[in-house]
Amino acid sequence: MLTPVLTAFFLLTVILITAYLVRHYVFTVIVLRAAKKSTRQSPIMAGDYEPTVSILIPAHNEEKVIGALLQRIAETNYPKEKLEVITINDASRDATGKIADEYSKRYHFIKVLHRKPVEGGKGKPAALNAALKYAHNEIVLCFDADYTPHPDLVRILAAEFADPAVGAVQGRPVVLNEPQNVITRLITLERIGGYKIDQQARELLSLVPQFGGTVGGFRRNLISALGGFDESMLTEDTDLTFELVLAGYRVRYVEAAECYEEAVASWPTYWRQRTRWAKGHMQVCFKHEFAVLGSKRLTFRQKLDSLLLLNVYFMPLLSLVSLVIGVYLLFVHLAVAETLWFVVPVSMYSFVGNYAPFFEVSIGAYLDRRRQVQWLMPLMIFSFLLNMPICAKAFLSLIFDKLTGRRGHWVKTEHLGNTKTCL
Amino acid sequence: MKGRLNRLIHHLLICLFLVVIAFCLVFSYRLSDRFTLALIVFNVFFASLFFQLNGSKITKTVILAAGNLLGLFWSWLYQNLAKVGYSFFGDSSNVVFSIVYPILTLLWMVPFWSISLSFLPQLTTSKEAAT
Numbered sequence: 001m002l003t004p005v006l007t008a009f010f011l012l013t014v015i016l017i018t019a020y021l022v023r024h025y026v027f028t029v030i031v032l033r034a035a036k037k038s039t040r041q042s043p044i045m046a047g048d049y050e051p052t053v054s055i056l057i058p059a060h061n062e063e064k065v066i067g068a069l070l071q072r073i074a075e076t077n078y079p080k081e082k083l084e085v086i087t088i089n090d091a092s093r094d095a096t097g098k099i100a101d102e103y104s105k106r107y108h109f110i111k112v113l114h115r116k117p118v119e120g121g122k123g124k125p126a127a128l129n130a131a132l133k134y135a136h137n138e139i140v141l142c143f144d145a146d147y148t149p150h151p152d153l154v155r156i157l158a159a160e161f162a163d164p165a166v167g168a169v170q171g172r173p174v175v176l177n178e179p180q181n182v183i184t185r186l187i188t189l190e191r192i193g194g195y196k197i198d199q200q201a202r203e204l205l206s207l208v209p210q211f212g213g214t215v216g217g218f219r220r221n222l223i224s225a226l227g228g229f230d231e232s233m234l235t236e237d238t239d240l241t242f243e244l245v246l247a248g249y250r251v252r253y254v255e256a257a258e259c260y261e262e263a264v265a266s267w268p269t270y271w272r273q274r275t276r277w278a279k280g281h282m283q284v285c286f287k288h289e290f291a292v293l294g295s296k297r298l299t300f301r302q303k304l305d306s307l308l309l310l311n312v313y314f315m316p317l318l319s320l321v322s323l324v325i326g327v328y329l330l331f332v333h334l335a336v337a338e339t340l341w342f343v344v345p346v347s348m349y350s351f352v353g354n355y356a357p358f359f360e361v362s363i364g365a366y367l368d369r370r371r372q373v374q375w376l377m378p379l380m381i382f383s384f385l386l387n388m389p390i391c392a393k394a395f396l397s398l399i400f401d402k403l404t405g406r407r408g409h410w411v412k413t414e415h416l417g418n419t420k421t422c423l
Numbered sequence: 424m425k426g427r428l429n430r431l432i433h434h435l436l437i438c439l440f441l442v443v444i445a446f447c448l449v450f451s452y453r454l455s456d457r458f459t460l461a462l463i464v465f466n467v468f469f470a471s472l473f474f475q476l477n478g479s480k481i482t483k484t485v486i487l488a489a490g491n492l493l494g495l496f497w498s499w500l501y502q503n504l505a506k507v508g509y510s511f512f513g514d515s516s517n518v519v520f521s522i523v524y525p526i527l528t529l530l531w532m533v534p535f536w537s538i539s540l541s542f543l544p545q546l547t548t549s550k551e552a553a554t
Contacts, residue, residue, distance in 0.1 A: 025468075032475050035546055331518050342460065342525040349533050358533045359468055366476065366540045377537035378530070 006325045007336055013322035014340045017347055020315065020355045023308055027201035028360045034204055035367050049162035052082045052137035053154060054220065058127040060090040060120070062145035063099060064417030065262065069145055070103040070110060078154040085110045086134055090127040091120030123409070124213070125229035125236040132220070132228055141217035146262040146415040148176060149215070156257045157217055167222050167249025168240065170199065171215035171257030178373065180265050186383055187263040187270075188373050189365065193356030196364035199253040207305040208245050208298075209253035213237030214261075222249065232407060233287075235280025242288040245306070248297045262415055271390060273413045277353065278313040278387075278394035285310040286398075312355050316384065316391040319347035349380050352387035433481050440481075440488040447491035451498055458498035461528045462491060469536075478543040486539045490532075497531050 055073060059066050066087070073085055087104075089097035089112055100112040113131055120127065128142065139161050141154065153171065160169040172195045175188040202209045211218065213236065223229070226243055233239040241251055264270050292298065292306045322344050329337030349358040356364075358377050365374035400406065444466065451458040469487055474480075501524065508516035 028472060029475075032472065036475070327522055330521050333518075338521065341521065342457070342464075342528075345525040345529055348526070349529055358536060359472060362537050362540055363472060363476075366543075367546060369545050371541055374537045374540055378534045380533070 003329070003332060003334070007329060007334060010322055010325045010329055010337060011340070013318045013325075014343050016311075016315070016318060017322070017343055020308060020312075020350070021343075021346060021357060023305070024198075024350075024355065024357050024360045027197050028363050030201045030204050031197050031367070032363060034200070049159050050079060050082055050155070051139045051158055051161055053078065053084075053139045053141055053158050053217075054135035054137040055083070055085045055141045055143060055154070056088065056128055056131045056135065057085065057143050057145060058088045058090055058124050058131070059092065059096050059100070059145045060127070060412050061092045061094045061096060062415060063092070063094040063096045065146045065415045066096050067099045067103070068417070069143060069147060069149075070100065072149050073143070073154075074103065074107050074110070075151055076149070076154045077151045078158070080109050082137070083109050083154070084135070084137060086131045087112045088127045088131045089114045089120075091115050091117040123231065123234075125231045125233060128236070129228040129231065132223060135220060138220060139217055140220045140223065142214055143259075144214040144261070144415075146417075147173070147214060148260040150258070153215075153257055153259055156254060157215075160252050160254055161217075161219065163250075165250050166252050167244035167247070168211040168218040168251045169216055169257075170209055170211050170251065170253050171259055172196075172199070172253075172255055173212065173215050173261045174258050175263045176260035177262050177265065178370075180263075182376070182379065183267065183270060184263045184265050185373055185376055186379060188370070189361050189376060189380070190351045190353060190356075190383070191263075192364040192368055192370070192373075193351050193361040194354040195253075196255075196368055197360050198354045198356060200255050202305065203253040203255075205301070205305075207302055208241065208309065209251050210309065211237050211241045211244075211251050213240075215257065215259040218244070222247070233280060233283055234276050235284055238281055238284045239287065242284060242292065242306070242310075245302075246288065246291055246295055246297065262417070264413060265416070267386070269414055271386070274352075274387065274390045275394050275397075278391045279398050281310075281313040282394060282398050285314070312353065313391050313394065315347065315350075315355050316352050316388045317395055319344065319384075320388045320392070323347075348384045349377075351380060351383060352391070433479075436481055437484050440484040443488040444491045447488075447495045451495050454498055454502050457524065458495075458502075461498070461525075461532075462494050465490060465494060465532055473539070473543075476540075476543050477546050482542060486542060490535050490539065493531055493535060494528075497528070501527065 057069065070087065087100040087110065089100055097112065097114055104110045104112045113134060115127065115130060139158055141157060143149065157169050157171055160166055173191060175184060175191055177184050178188040199209050218240065222244060229236040230239050244251060264273055289310055292303055292310065295303065298306065326337055326341050326344050330341060346357060350356060351361060358380060362374050362377055448459055448462055451462050469490060474483055505520040508520060
């Protein structure tokens with residue numbers, strides 16, 4: 001009785017892993033072909049459309065990075081009369097509020113919203129919701145405090161909203177502190193796989209690019225209609241993506257809108273950040289999976305891609321289970337396992353988050369002209385080994401939350417300002 | 424005349440390396456069909472993605488042939504280890520070798536893939552090529 005059940009489960013996981021492999025193979029081919037042609041021209045040229053823009057910067061204990069970001073935003077070439085910047089000093093215990101106040105005095109378009117410990121420090125969605133009450137402009141862009149935007153970025157992102165069907169726009173985060181250590185280099189590879197290939201392919205194929213919560217924005221009226229961000233979600237960005245897509249709006253990915261970020265540089269920080277991402281993504285999956293399946297607004301291809309996207313953080317867990325079951329089935333000499341076993345270990349060289357296999361990431365690094373970092377591809381296995389327990393912990397924690405009614409709490413990622421030396 | 428001769432030599436070299444690849448496939452099949460499967464998967468991925476990148480066909484074919492030779496050598500080494508394991512531990516060692524084989528295959532395939540990309544010049548878009 002046990003063996004047939006395990007065989008069925010093994011077959012299911014092999015099918016899922018193969019589906020992801022095929023998906024990412026197609027993505028790689030599509031982006032490669034597009035890269036050989038001249039760069040795709042956006043139907044809307046930057047500068048043609050300049051809506052009023054509110055930039056929201058949630059900041060909780062970000063004294064090491066907030067000044068650099070505000071300085072960069074002050075240097076943007078977007079018309080200042082169409083711009084307002086709201087820095088949310090979210091119950092910081094350091095000098096974040098003081099630094100933001102200094103910038104607010106120097107630049108009239110920069111405002112600071114101070115949240116006291118009683119109301120603040122409850123996570124990014126809560127901070128954004130608080131700031132949305134004071135945002136007056138048509139388009140809202142969000143930046144995490146560790147980002148370094150270039151002067152054209154706001155213009156490029158805002159121009160995409162000329163199309164009324166576009167509900168949200170996502171730019172491309174690029175790791176700036178890549179040379180710092182092996183963790184930042186691995187995250188660089190992960191980001192390349194996730195954005196250079198994955199997001200771009202989804203954009204080229206008119207699938208569902210993902211709003212990443214930073215280096216991107218959305219229409220203020222849409223978020224107001226939704227009643228703001230869902231504060232129970234740990235990945236409010238993915239939640240918003242599906243809220244918008246299910247409401248019939250497009251999410252666009254703009255490859256040219258590059259913005260530089262500080263990647264986490266230690267394993268404990270990596271662990272905490274990825275656990276939140278995994279748990280949040282699983283929350284969104286439970287919330288939207290059936291709505292996506294039943295949606296009449298999404299095409300078959302969009303539904304299929306959305307389902308693969310929603311379930312991506314379950315894959316390390318399923319891979320772990322299929323590895324264990326596969327070993328058992330090989331010991332009992334089951335022909336199915338002997339034939340299909342070779343598919344399973346490919347998971348070990350697939351970056352979690354977008355489940356990008358090694359060939360996709362390396363082609364992305366090649367297209368990005370980052371030769372040295374692509375030599376670290378074999379180290380992807382460590383990322384996978386770490387992400388198995390991360391996803392398992394996130395899943396168990398989510399189940400525990402569901403059973404006990406406990407609310408998941410936001411774990412803030414610490415930013416150390418390590419990008420300063422890279423600029 | 425010289426250009427035509429060079430082209431001919433290039434084509435002959437490409438043919439030679441294709442023969443090397445074919446030899447690797449045949450020889451791997453004589454070792455075990457799963458070794459051939461691994462090489463076929465490698466060749467399919469490599470040919471469909473790698474050959475779309477910049478660089479001369481001859482360079483890419485040489486790299487592909489080198490990958491096949493490395494894969495064949497790896498498989499041969501692996502089979503000999505499996506034989507030694509079988510003589511010491513019997514049937515159970517075969518299962519263990521079946522389990523670790525795909526993992527060990529990826530251990531040569533992934534580094535080879537990432538290093539071989541370094542041999543190619545960067546991709547130029549048609550726009551860049553025009554300028």
